Amino acid sequence: MSEATTLTHQDSSKTVFGFWVYLMTDCVLFASLFATYAVLRNNTFGGPSGAELFSMPFVLTETLLLLTSSFTAGLAIVSQHAKRQNLVLVFLAITFLLGAAFLAMELNEFVHLASEGNSWQRSGFLSAFFTLVATHGLHITVGLLWLLVVAVQIMRKGLTFSSIQRLTLFSLFWHFLDVIWIFIFTIVYMMGVA
Amino acid sequence: MLGRLTLDAIPTNPITLGGAASMILGVLFIAALLTYFKRWKWLWTEWLTSLDPKKIGVMYIIVALIMLLRGIGDAVMMRAQQAIGTEGGFMDAHMFQQVFSAHGTIMIFFVAMGLMFGLINVVLPLMLGARDVAFPFLNSVSFWLFVAGMMLVNVSLMVGEFSAAGWLAYPPLSELQYSPGVGVDYWIWSLQIAGVGSLLSGINFLVTILKMRAPGMTLMKMPIFAWSVLSSMVLVIFAFPILTVTLALLALDRTLGMHFFTSSFGGNPMMYINLIWAWGHPEVYILILPAFGVFSEIVATFSRKYLFGYKSMVWALIAITFLSYVVWLHHFFTMGAGANVNAFFGIMTMVIAIPTGVKVFNWLFTMYKGRIHLTSPMTWFFGFIATFSIGGMTGVLMAVPAIDFAVHNSLFLVAHFHNMIIGGVVFGFMAGLTYWFPKIFGFKLNERLGKYAALCWIIGFIVAFAPLYILGFMGATRRLDHYDPSLGWKWLFIVAAVGVGIILLGVGFQILQLVYSIWKRKENLDKTGDPWDGRTLEWSTLSPAPSYNFATIPHVAERDTWWVEKQRKVKRETKYEDILLPKNTGFGVIIAGFSLIVGFAIIWHIWWLAAVAFVGVVVSIIVRASDEDTEYVITAEEVKKLEHKRASA
Numbered sequence: 001m002s003e004a005t006t007l008t009h010q011d012s013s014k015t016v017f018g019f020w021v022y023l024m025t026d027c028v029l030f031a032s033l034f035a036t037y038a039v040l041r042n043n044t045f046g047g048p049s050g051a052e053l054f055s056m057p058f059v060l061t062e063t064l065l066l067l068t069s070s071f072t073a074g075l076a077i078v079s080q081h082a083k084r085q086n087l088v089l090v091f092l093a094i095t096f097l098l099g100a101a102f103l104a105m106e107l108n109e110f111v112h113l114a115s116e117g118n119s120w121q122r123s124g125f126l127s128a129f130f131t132l133v134a135t136h137g138l139h140i141t142v143g144l145l146w147l148l149v150v151a152v153q154i155m156r157k158g159l160t161f162s163s164i165q166r167l168t169l170f171s172l173f174w175h176f177l178d179v180i181w182i183f184i185f186t187i188v189y190m191m192g193v194a
Numbered sequence: 195m196l197g198r199l200t201l202d203a204i205p206t207n208p209i210t211l212g213g214a215a216s217m218i219l220g221v222l223f224i225a226a227l228l229t230y231f232k233r234w235k236w237l238w239t240e241w242l243t244s245l246d247p248k249k250i251g252v253m254y255i256i257v258a259l260i261m262l263l264r265g266i267g268d269a270v271m272m273r274a275q276q277a278i279g280t281e282g283g284f285m286d287a288h289m290f291q292q293v294f295s296a297h298g299t300i301m302i303f304f305v306a307m308g309l310m311f312g313l314i315n316v317v318l319p320l321m322l323g324a325r326d327v328a329f330p331f332l333n334s335v336s337f338w339l340f341v342a343g344m345m346l347v348n349v350s351l352m353v354g355e356f357s358a359a360g361w362l363a364y365p366p367l368s369e370l371q372y373s374p375g376v377g378v379d380y381w382i383w384s385l386q387i388a389g390v391g392s393l394l395s396g397i398n399f400l401v402t403i404l405k406m407r408a409p410g411m412t413l414m415k416m417p418i419f420a421w422s423v424l425s426s427m428v429l430v431i432f433a434f435p436i437l438t439v440t441l442a443l444l445a446l447d448r449t450l451g452m453h454f455f456t457s458s459f460g461g462n463p464m465m466y467i468n469l470i471w472a473w474g475h476p477e478v479y480i481l482i483l484p485a486f487g488v489f490s491e492i493v494a495t496f497s498r499k500y501l502f503g504y505k506s507m508v509w510a511l512i513a514i515t516f517l518s519y520v521v522w523l524h525h526f527f528t529m530g531a532g533a534n535v536n537a538f539f540g541i542m543t544m545v546i547a548i549p550t551g552v553k554v555f556n557w558l559f560t561m562y563k564g565r566i567h568l569t570s571p572m573t574w575f576f577g578f579i580a581t582f583s584i585g586g587m588t589g590v591l592m593a594v595p596a597i598d599f600a601v602h603n604s605l606f607l608v609a610h611f612h613n614m615i616i617g618g619v620v621f622g623f624m625a626g627l628t629y630w631f632p633k634i635f636g637f638k639l640n641e642r643l644g645k646y647a648a649l650c651w652i653i654g655f656i657v658a659f660a661p662l663y664i665l666g667f668m669g670a671t672r673r674l675d676h677y678d679p680s681l682g683w684k685w686l687f688i689v690a691a692v693g694v695g696i697i698l699l700g701v702g703f704q705i706l707q708l709v710y711s712i713w714k715r716k717e718n719l720d721k722t723g724d725p726w727d728g729r730t731l732e733w734s735t736l737s738p739a740p741s742y743n744f745a746t747i748p749h750v751a752e753r754d755t756w757w758v759e760k761q762r763k764v765k766r767e768t769k770y771e772d773i774l775l776p777k778n779t780g781f782g783v784i785i786a787g788f789s790l791i792v793g794f795a796i797i798w799h800i801w802w803l804a805a806v807a808f809v810g811v812v813v814s815i816i817v818r819a820s821d822e823d824t825e826y827v828i829t830a831e832e833v834k835k836l837e838h839k840r841a842s843a
Contacts (some may be wrong), residue, residue, distance in 0.1 A: 017401055018401040021400055021401060029438060036454065036469070040461075122459075124459060127447075127453045127460075131442075
């Protein structure tokens with residue numbers, strides 16, 4: 001049975017597969033940014049290096065916020081399987097708050113660095129640092145916006161095929177961003193401080 | 195209010211003004227025609243908002259062919275300058291640099307990529323026995339992003355200037371310090387926007403091939419063209435994100451004062467070289483693999499034989515796909531990597547020639563003991579075999595780093611890559627356009643004029659580029675706007691200019707072929723849907739193919755399934771069903787339109803406009819996503835009526 005002929009049966013497999021392919025392209029995008037960071041990480045041009053700038057407790061807090069938000073996103077999916085619409089919305093709200101808190105901390109870190117004269121214009125190292133971490137932050141921002149749109153859709157139309165599909169894709173995206181953060185946490189912050 | 199945009203941005207140079215004026219006149223002329231024949235609504239509803247991949251494909255091809263004229267115009271100007279060369283030519287250095295930068299950028303990104311995506315859109319779903327691609331709306335978005343990128347390049351001719359840093363904009367030249375104007379920014383943003391379109395298409399076609407083949411069509415029963423598209427799209431998926439990042443980093447350097455590739459503050463220009471070629475090498479394989487696929491179909495059809503060595507063709511495609519990721523340094527052997535690194539990449543570059551050679555021999559073996567029909571597509575094929583093989587050999591020659599040190603960035607290199615792109619990519623897509631034209635438009639193109647066109651292109655190419663090989667050996671470097679008369683190069687440049695003239699004659703024959711064939715179309719109607727006695731599924735449906743492609747999705751049992759059905763005189767069951775198709779939508783145009791404004795605004799530092807337009811992109815996406823009513827039904831009854839009406843016409 002070909003895709004376009006059947007009106008009665010709606011199937012996510014093409015869309016989910018396509019989204020995985022997109023996530024792999026996003027992976028290559030981040031890989032290029034990591035490669036650039038690796039090449040430029042010692043190009044401090046007399047300015048400060050990671051060891052002097054990064055605060056591990058701060059980064060640990062960010063990490064816990066993001067990882068927990070992935071957990072609550074997972075709980076939202078479990079609630080969706082159980083067809084409990086209100087619980088879905090509750091967990092989505094918590095995920096949003098945790099993600100927004102992560103973003104706020106990250107923005108705070110950037111403003112703090114820039115105000116001390118250690119902005120992205122200071123050196124190759126700092127350009128690479130800001131771009132890699134901010135690209136992840138931009139993806140988180142897009143994710144939060146998406147989360148809002150999906151939540152609104154669920155509130156208005158309920159757990160329809162379309163909103164469930166979008167919720168699934170959102171959760172894939174959110175978990176993916178979590179994995180990328182783990183790489184950032186390890187390669188940029190931990191290895192930077194070591 | 196308007197950033198750094200002022201009236202000074204309008205060019206004063208007569209050549210640039212001439213180019214800009216002819217472009218504006220062309221657009222006005224088309225607008226006048228549309229108004230006179232009252233076709234604006236038709237254009238919008240039948241073409242611009244369509245999600246039918248056949249229509250999107252035709253639009254890609256039209257845009258690409260128009261850009262081909264601009265790219266050839268640049269080529270003519272360069273050949274003329276260098277043929278006059280010693281007396282100073284008619285372009286100063288800065289203009290010449292913009293011309294060769296525009297020439298390369300336009301030809302690769304807007305002609306070759308456009309023709310490729312156009313042909314794939316037109317052919318792939320039909321060939322797979324599918325009705326559409328996996329994500330029809332994304333397909334439209336991809337096309338319109340391509341158009342937005344194209345428009346930015348053309349706007350640069352009228353407002354501001356284009357990049358003078360070559361088609362790849364190496365830093366430090368492309369950084370603010372040495373290119374403070376808007377040229378490089380135009381280059382960055384037109385490619386960034388078009389590049390997103392390409393990446394989306396890569397995902398789209400990959401999923402289409404893997405998820406939407408007709409029942410029974412396993413991967414090893416797919417036509418080789420589909421395999422070549424699969425390989426090419428895998429390359430797109432891995433390579434284009436690298437381009438996105440590289441362009442973004444250069445933009446960040448230029449716009450936000452960062453230091454990725456600057457010559458001080460800890461920047462590393464070599465990082466750019468590596469990144470851009472890590473994209474750039476797969477890019478040329480992205481272009482050539484579908485052209486190889488086109489030839490595989492054409493050679494089998496016009497030899498009345500199964501393609502020789504199907505399995506080895508598949509393995510060759512996979513091998514080339516993988517290997518194209520480990521050769522990129524051969525583009526800059528001379529830039530300090532050291533002997534061991536150079537040796538690795540040199541060997542890998544030679545290795546990649548082997549699966550390509552396998553393909554060439556398989557085509558030849560397909561012809562052996564076949565019944566050859568020397569049609570115009572086959573003429574293009576013979577031109578390809580002769581020229582591409584020579585170009586390939588010059589590539590293997592340059593794969594030896596020691597030799598490359600002598601010919602790197604000489605005209606020998608320029609001749610080599612034009613050999614591959616014209617002899618391979620262009621000839622392949624011209625052959626494909628001729629071959630599949632009747633499937634889309636319902637009538638064949640005039641064969642005789644097609645052959646004259648092909649011959650002019652083949653001969654013209656040889657006359658234009660053989661002198662360049664010789665000049666390269668004589669020490670002529672690329673991108674020279676003038677040279678010393680004592681070198682004795684002038685007569686070779688004159689011969690090359692004559693060659694371009696012959697190519698122009700070929701283009702003239704193609705335009706004549708199109709006009710004549712349209713005029714005489716009633717006498718050349720394709721009544722059966724199978725004008726070439728083809729082998730694959732697209733020839734089993736009517737010409738022009740209806741919006742739904744197939745009334746009944748065919749079942750496939752073997753390779754070259756249509757050919758087998760014809761031999762065994764299999765009668766197809768016609769069981770009509772309701773068909774679901776995507777509705778037209780203007781959101782592709784809208785999203786790309788906002789993207790165009792974002793690009794223009796960033797280039798000119800009109801920050802408020804960039805922000806507003808960016809919000810426009812986001813809002814458009816959300817609005818479109820909230821639309822639940824995106825498909826329409828053709829009932830089984832209506833399908834039956836349409837099919838019978840066509841069959842009796």
